[in-house]
Amino acid sequence: xxxxxxxxxxxxxxxxxxxxxxxxxxxxxxxxxxxxxxxxxxxxxxxxxxxxxxxxxxxxxxxxxxxxxxxxxxxxxxxxxxxxxxxxxxxxxxxxxxxxxxxxxxxxxxxxxxxxxxxxxxxxxxxxxxxxxxxxxxxxxxxxxxxxxxxxxxxxxxxxxxxxxxxxxxxxxxxxxxxxxxxxxxxxxxxxxxxxxxxxxxxxxxxxxxxxxxxxxxxxxxxxxxxxxxxxxxxxxxxxxxxxxxxxxxxxxxxxxxxxxxxxxxxxxxxxxxxxxxxxxxxxxxxxxxxxxxxxxxxxxxxxxxxxxxxxxxxxxxxxxxxxxxxxxxxxxxxxxxxxxxxxxxxxxxxxxxxxxxxxxxxxxxxxxxxxxxxxxxxxxxxxxxxxxxxxxxxxxxxxxxxxxxxxxxxxxxxxxxxxxxxxxxxxxxxxxxxxxxxxxxxxxxxx
Amino acid sequence: xxxxxxxxxxxxxxxxxxxxxxxxxxxxxxxxxxxxxxxxxxxxxxxxxxxxxxxxxxxxxxxxxxxxxxxxxxxxxxxxxxxxxxxxxxxxxxxxxxxxxxxxxxxxxxxxxxxxxxxxxxxxxxxxxxxxxxxxxxxxxxxxxxxxxxxxxxxxxxxxxxxxxxxxxxxxxxxxxxxxxxxxxxxxxxxxxxxxxxxxxxxxxxxxxxxxxxxxxxxxxxxxxxxxxxxxxxxxxxxxxxxxxxxxxxxxxxxxxxxxxxxxxxxxxxxxxxxxxxxxxxxxxxxxxxxxxxxxxxxxxxxxxxxxxxxxxxxxxxxxxxxxxxxxxxxxxxxxxxxxxxxxxxxxxxxxxxxxxxxxxxxxxxxxxxxxxxxxxxxxxxxxxxxxxxxxxxxxxxxxxxxxxxxxxxxxxxxxxxxxxxxxxxxxxxxxxxxxxxxxxxxxxxxxxxxxxxxxxxxxxxxxxxxxxxxxxxxxxxxxxxxxxxxxxxxxxxxxxxxxxxxxxxxxxxxxxxxxxxxxxxxxxx
Numbered sequence: 001x002x003x004x005x006x007x008x009x010x011x012x013x014x015x016x017x018x019x020x021x022x023x024x025x026x027x028x029x030x031x032x033x034x035x036x037x038x039x040x041x042x043x044x045x046x047x048x049x050x051x052x053x054x055x056x057x058x059x060x061x062x063x064x065x066x067x068x069x070x071x072x073x074x075x076x077x078x079x080x081x082x083x084x085x086x087x088x089x090x091x092x093x094x095x096x097x098x099x100x101x102x103x104x105x106x107x108x109x110x111x112x113x114x115x116x117x118x119x120x121x122x123x124x125x126x127x128x129x130x131x132x133x134x135x136x137x138x139x140x141x142x143x144x145x146x147x148x149x150x151x152x153x154x155x156x157x158x159x160x161x162x163x164x165x166x167x168x169x170x171x172x173x174x175x176x177x178x179x180x181x182x183x184x185x186x187x188x189x190x191x192x193x194x195x196x197x198x199x200x201x202x203x204x205x206x207x208x209x210x211x212x213x214x215x216x217x218x219x220x221x222x223x224x225x226x227x228x229x230x231x232x233x234x235x236x237x238x239x240x241x242x243x244x245x246x247x248x249x250x251x252x253x254x255x256x257x258x259x260x261x262x263x264x265x266x267x268x269x270x271x272x273x274x275x276x277x278x279x280x281x282x283x284x285x286x287x288x289x290x291x292x293x294x295x296x297x298x299x300x301x302x303x304x305x306x307x308x309x310x311x312x313x314x315x316x317x318x319x320x321x322x323x324x325x326x327x328x329x330x331x332x333x334x335x336x337x338x339x340x341x342x343x344x345x346x347x348x349x350x351x352x353x354x355x356x357x358x359x360x361x362x363x364x365x366x367x368x369x370x371x372x373x374x375x376x377x378x379x380x381x382x383x384x385x386x387x388x389x390x391x392x393x394x395x396x397x398x399x400x401x402x403x404x405x406x407x408x409x410x411x412x413x414x415x416x417x418x419x420x421x422x423x424x425x426x427x428x429x430x431x432x433x434x435x436x437x438x439x440x441x442x443x444x445x446x447x448x
Numbered sequence: 449x450x451x452x453x454x455x456x457x458x459x460x461x462x463x464x465x466x467x468x469x470x471x472x473x474x475x476x477x478x479x480x481x482x483x484x485x486x487x488x489x490x491x492x493x494x495x496x497x498x499x500x501x502x503x504x505x506x507x508x509x510x511x512x513x514x515x516x517x518x519x520x521x522x523x524x525x526x527x528x529x530x531x532x533x534x535x536x537x538x539x540x541x542x543x544x545x546x547x548x549x550x551x552x553x554x555x556x557x558x559x560x561x562x563x564x565x566x567x568x569x570x571x572x573x574x575x576x577x578x579x580x581x582x583x584x585x586x587x588x589x590x591x592x593x594x595x596x597x598x599x600x601x602x603x604x605x606x607x608x609x610x611x612x613x614x615x616x617x618x619x620x621x622x623x624x625x626x627x628x629x630x631x632x633x634x635x636x637x638x639x640x641x642x643x644x645x646x647x648x649x650x651x652x653x654x655x656x657x658x659x660x661x662x663x664x665x666x667x668x669x670x671x672x673x674x675x676x677x678x679x680x681x682x683x684x685x686x687x688x689x690x691x692x693x694x695x696x697x698x699x700x701x702x703x704x705x706x707x708x709x710x711x712x713x714x715x716x717x718x719x720x721x722x723x724x725x726x727x728x729x730x731x732x733x734x735x736x737x738x739x740x741x742x743x744x745x746x747x748x749x750x751x752x753x754x755x756x757x758x759x760x761x762x763x764x765x766x767x768x769x770x771x772x773x774x775x776x777x778x779x780x781x782x783x784x785x786x787x788x789x790x791x792x793x794x795x796x797x798x799x800x801x802x803x804x805x806x807x808x809x810x811x812x813x814x815x816x817x818x819x820x821x822x823x824x825x826x827x828x829x830x831x832x833x834x835x836x837x838x839x840x841x842x843x844x845x846x847x848x849x850x851x852x853x854x855x856x857x858x859x860x861x862x863x864x865x866x867x868x869x870x871x872x873x874x875x876x877x878x879x880x881x882x883x884x885x886x887x888x889x890x891x892x893x894x895x896x897x898x899x900x901x902x903x904x905x906x907x908x909x910x911x912x913x914x915x916x917x918x919x920x921x922x923x924x925x926x927x928x929x930x931x932x933x934x935x936x937x938x939x940x941x942x943x944x945x946x947x948x949x950x951x952x953x954x955x956x957x958x959x960x961x962x963x964x965x966x967x968x969x970x971x972x973x974x
Contacts, residue, residue, distance in 0.1 A: 044829075166807060326613045344496035
């Protein structure tokens with residue numbers, strides 16, 4: 001077996017040193033009845049070539065986003081990732097290192113986390129950010145728990161246009177902690193109704209912008225109302241690239257900003273691994289209640305600047321049942337991919353990238369809403385919007401597949417039994433004019 | 449001094465004191481290059497990507513356009529490359545040497561896994577693409593699920609948990625849901641051995657439980673009398689790591705399972721140490737109800753400096769109905785695999801998912817890597833791997849048992865646990881000893897965990913280390929022990945001196961936290 005360095009002679013010599021006659025003799029603490037004597041019922045080992053063939057066959061049954069006109073979004077976006085990013089994250093020293101528990105030999109990871117935290121804080125307009133969560137949805141759930149701890153309140157208000165997977169994850173996360181989660185109706189026009197749900201018992205109000213239908217929201221007024229009631233505002237984004245062009249959560253009065261960083265550096269990966277971004281205001285009580293790891297600056301014994309994991313008295317390995325979260329392993333390598341891509345972009349590149357996304361989406365919205373019977377439902381958006389179709393969207397999508405176009409997501413997949421005729425469409429810098437034309441032509445044919 | 453034909457000196461001048469020249473003008477020291485923060489290197493008008501120029505004109509942002517700069521510096525590609533390559537060289541890594549962190553299973557990460565995960569058919573597909581366009585992805589998830597169920601001897605697995613602790617949450621939420629379905633609102637106490645990972649009690653509390661610690665007995669295992677005394681009709685279950693964090697198999701595990709079940713509770717097994725038993729023991733045969741599997745430990749997906757992980761969680765018949773959404777199902781005609789994403793996708797009342805733990809379907813990128821690893825090993829290779837992991841740990845134990853002090857008697861499983869008795873009266877602590885290992889080119893073992901052992905040193909070599917490599921490692925630990933006993937405490941207190949940095953002041957970092965870069969006042973005036 002190519003991954004096992006011990007030779008039969010090594011094993012024999014080692015067993016002699018230990019003083020047993022076989023490897024099986026090292027398993028005598030296992031109850032006899034539970035010991036398997038033969039191999040489990042699975043195939044035997046295979047060569048690299050054999051494994052590669054089998055996996056490639058499975059991969060070939062999927063349609064890769066880059067191979068077709070592709071407009072699927074709703075929380076995961078197709079962007080171009082520079083080749084440098086994937087090369088660097090495969091450096092052995094980044095790829096095969098553990099959580100940086102020994103800072104003297106982990107400065108690479110620690111300094112990049114410190115840079116990541118700074119980039120996330122800057123983009124979100126917040127003061128501090130942690131070293132990553134699993135993804136945007138779990139970051140959202142953890143933000144609600146944090147708000148409940150900070151305010152010592154037990155009610156969270158979710159906007160109906162929060163990505164339903166995020167809402168479901170948040171409900172599950174809070175389910176057994178007696179936190180009451182209320183939600184407004186999914187509203188394609190705005191945030192109607194949500195302000196009325198905020199009261200003096202409310203720990204936080206959670207609003208996504210751009211929301212799951214692509215609509216942008218100004219949180220300023222709701223933030224004012226929330227703050228009057230002593231509630232926190234959690235601003236959620238599922239498309240980090242939008243922060244290059246639109247007002248940041250901090251600009252709009254958010255107290256905590258959480259989101260999905262997948263769009264920068266990470267890739268689609270069929271839903272994971274992604275990277276959750278988590279940032280908040282610089283308030284001692286906030287930081288003490290933050291989940292996840294934090295890298296911080298310090299000095300070494302010679303007075304040289306360096307970085308360590310810090311404030312770990314919040315964390316499970318120190319605080320155990322009193323920890324702010326049970327999170328341990330987070331999304332380090334994806335955070336690294338994010339930070340490298342962001343470094344390559346810089347402010348200049350991020351702004352341009354965001355502008356290109358917006359323009360492509362505007363072009364696509366103009367093309368598609370010009371088709372008879374198709375209405376654009378989103379009057380302000382970044383790179384994603386919702387359309388009302390004259391037919392159920394799920395069937396239309398299937399017909400678009402037949403024509404070689406992956407044309408978005410039926411809203412009913414996220415809101416079962418509702419919004420049957422609504423299609424959510426995303427466009428990014430990866431879509432060419434030919435892609436847009438192909439989509440328009442195909443949709444026109446399907447709807448005619 | 450002798451000269452070669454070009455007049456270049458060929459020999460060192462031995463009379464110079466190298467210590468006098470340690471400080472350099474640049475802050476770099478040969479191949480160890482100083483690297484400032486990105487924010488001190490880059491600038492706002494530099495970018496390392498070429499993008500088309502936007503046309504301008506169209507704006508549907510509805511007044512939501514950002515005003516003012518963000519403050520994000522960029523680097524041209526060659527500069528970015530150097531920045532990160534230089535930083536990478538300040539990290540230890542499995543690819544550089546033995547990484548014996550106990551409970552972390554730092555084994556070799558095969559690059560075939562990376563190659564497979566990057567196939568466009570896996571890496572470049574969207575989780576919500578029309579289902580007919582991702583049948584291969586669903587098949588891969590189903591195939592990995594099958595391997596996990598066969599290896600654990602369980603009938604169900606939830607694939608979506610994103611890491612080990614997330615898998616714990618998955619398992620404990622299923623237990624809570626099952627208790628709620630039974631109407632057992634009074635069962636809220638979860639028994640957790642004091643040697644448990646910190647994630648165990650933290651997870652239990654996130655499910656609305658309270659934790660109750662069980663002490664260890666003199667052999668490092670659950671104290672059965674104490675355990676029995678804690679059983680009662682308010683007990684929801686037990687969270688037990690097996691093999692446990694002392695590196696020992698819980699011999700009484702079947703009795704523990706029977707007793708917890710008789711008491712009306714469930715058995716959560718922390719699967720962090722599954723590498724010791726894969727292919728040899730099926731946890732389902734031991735009576736567990738739920739167990740997460742760290743694909744980033746046992747099945748070699750890279751740890752990446754702190755993730756991403758993946759924590760699929762297997763279930764017994766009793767808990768399977770409560771497993772979370774989503775999961776793959778077959779259509780009635782069998783022609784298509786589908787993902788049950790919402791409760792409305794489920795027929796009948798017998799399946800009652802406790803909810804959803806994350807957006808989408810889990811860590812597909814890790815699934816691909818783990819299945820690649822499993823198929824490469826096969827049933828025979830996996831069994832050999834766990835056997836070699838246990839053999840390697842026992843070899844270290846055998847070589848060091850008369851030099852260092854093993855915490856418990858007898859053989860171990862995949863990790864060898866020592867306490868700090870051998871350092872008594874030397875003035876050297878476990879921390880000092882670990883830092884001296886850094887100077888010798890090794891990543892230290894897990895220190896001060898498990899908490900049940902004083903000054904614990906937990907060494908997990910994994911199966912991907914050679915005998916000669918282990919011999920060199922043991923030689924170094926023997927040498928360090930000799931040095932400590934010989935009274936050379938200063939060497940340990942000063943360590944590390946050969947790492948990129950000396951010891952870092954963690955107290956200062958926590959007392960006055962600096963969690964991000966900020967422009968200095970001088971910079972902001974410019």
